[in-house]
Amino acid sequence: MIIISILLVSCSKSFTGAEAALQGQPTGTAFWANADAATAGRAVTAIYANLRSWNNVGMAPVCLENMGSDDAVKGSVANDATYVNLYDNFTVTASEGQLDGFWIGQYQNVNFCNEVIDNLPNISMDASLKARYIGEAKFVRAYSYFRLVRAFGNIPLVLSLPSTAEELNPKQVSSAKVYLAIEQDLTDAATVLPATYGPADIGRATKGAALALHAKVAMYQNKWSDVLTYTKQVMQSGVYSLFPDYYGMFRIANENCSESIFEIQCNYVAGNGDLSNSQYAQIQGNRDANAGWGFDVPTQNLVNAFETGDPRLQATVMMEGTVTPSGDAVPMASAGAPTMYNMKTYVPFAVATADNQGADQNFRVLRYADVLLMNAEANNQLGNTADALASLEMVRARARAQSVNPLVDLPKITTTDQTTLRTDIWHERRVELAMENDRYFDVIRQGRAATIFGPLGWKANKNEVWPIPQVEIDKSGGVLVQNQGY
Incomplete structure (x- = not known):
């Protein structure tokens, strides 16, 4: 300190x-x-x-x-x-x-x-x-x-x-010049950073983090060949895989899991305030459960975007009167309070007390599902329909496997029409990455x-x-x- x-x-x-x-x-x-x-x-x-x-x-x-x-x-x-x-x-x-x-x-x-x-x-x-x-x-x-x-x-x-x-x-300076500097930094970083670290250095930037961020930076500039290059390097590295439990991936016990590419590490220290304790989860925690302040809550528009049977809905939106997968009974909203909260920042209510209202919760910056969806979008833009569908299906298959009716819910996307597939990929980005600070800028860069x-x-x-x-x-x-x- x-x-x-x-x-x-x-x-x-x-x-x-x-x-x-x-x-x-x-x-x-x-x-x-x-x-x-x-x-x-x-x-x-x-x-x-x-x-x-x-x-x-x-x-x-x-x-x-x-x-x-x-x-x-x-x-x-x-x-x-x-x-x-x-x-x-x-x-x-x-x-x-x-x-x-x-x-x-x-x-x-x-x-x-x-x-x-x-x-x-x-x-x-x-x-x-x-x-x-x-x-x-x-x-x-x-x-x-x-x-x-x-x-x-x-x-x-x-x-x-x-x-x-x-x-x-x-x-x-122009945004174009800023992007050039960003890309140079990421090129330099990827050259020297290791693929993985030992337990003592978990949370440090890796080669995969530099490549994944470079892919996202390229995506914002419509450099689709570069997006494809960098996402393929991450996918072929053998370091990352989709975590099988979508809900569990966002819990403290599974921080820095197989899907994590870069997370900001947060560790609760009593009375330490801003020096080590993150307040990201506290800002969004359930107000009526005394687990946070209750800001940045999901919309009904977002809820409606999920397909029937998509288990990611329950893992993304905490609704009043339900029970979380971790066993907390979500209280009914008091007068004027929200009826829904961000489940991805949820910390069990018994833990989220005093100044520890989610202070231990890491801030997820980059994860492997995002890389797969960037790869799908780049492949579709470049006319590689089969590869685009394959990457998209990996993300949907993980969600489908956790659904109540896996033979019915979240069917495979099979369209070969580029425009339709692009829309499908954008939809998948929305529900997969919901409340992870991508949607706003995604829609702007998509021109919508x-x-x-x-x-x-x-x-x-x-x-x-x-x-x-x-x-x-x-x-x-x-x-x-x-x-x-x-």
Whole structure:
């Protein structure tokens, strides 16, 4: 925790706050003076520690990465955190605080990574470990920039520790340039990261994580040949497989299972607050069961999207008056409270008490089913219908095997029409990855947002991105430019 505090001081509150960066710079310099391999290891650990912070997995990402979709609505009770509604109905303005929280969280990650990437080459240590550490930092930097570019479009691209006045107050670059930098980081990371780790290093970025994220980044740019290349490498690695129990996959006991490609590791420590305890599950836990705050709840629209007999519905949506597969009786909603909750963040009610309302729950970032569906979509786009159907069927077969009537439920998709199959794959992405922060950006990159989100208030040529936080524009002295329509 000491190393986290030191490095946090060395980074500005945001990369556009030049005075804060200058103020903290001597502490960062002092930290790296006479650094050794142990120092490097602590610095890399700090990168992972910050990933589970409030601005990375708390309310800000819930608002920016899921609330705009047709999968979720605010939840909780009417007078609690009413600002969440602004993301749900697309009336948010640049002054809303979650925008800046998300911005700060991602750029803190970037600065942690730049500290390692810039300083490690000067340290005398084992060359392969040094390369791995730098690869881990590049993976996390790519992940943070991917979150930023999806959310905001044109953003500052900071790839080294700032030193000049211009570097301390950088201009925005095009999203295309950001994507190029992300892809370079992931290419570099995949070259040096191991396929697996031993038990002591579970949760670190792997070669498969870099390849899977690269596939997703390529998908957002319609680079279908690249998507196919990277997903095939993951599929042929022999490291990953679909976990047989879809519901069980999201429980704490099965974190980092065979399907997990990258998870943000969260471990409950009593009284430790944001330093180690994630609040992602707490935000979404069942309010009436005193298991959380009850935000970011599923919609009836999402419930209706599941096919009859799809067991993933029960594993995704916790409904009032039912009993969870883990044996908790879900209470009927009190006045004004939600009637449904996100089952994927569920922690048994007996555990979700006091400050441990899901604090142990890992944040799933990448899993193998996502890779299979990206592979299916890429194959379909490239005219490889049989391969597309095969990858799609693997995902459906896992769900079908857990259904009550496996001979009837979730029949195989057999269409060879490219347009129809594309729609089927998009549907499968929705139900398979529901409430996992993909649906909103998926629909936008598919070009369907005006049709699907339009009735919710979404407007073309504006809501493809969120507004740049006004506080960052102000701190930059106008160097940063607001997105169109805000």
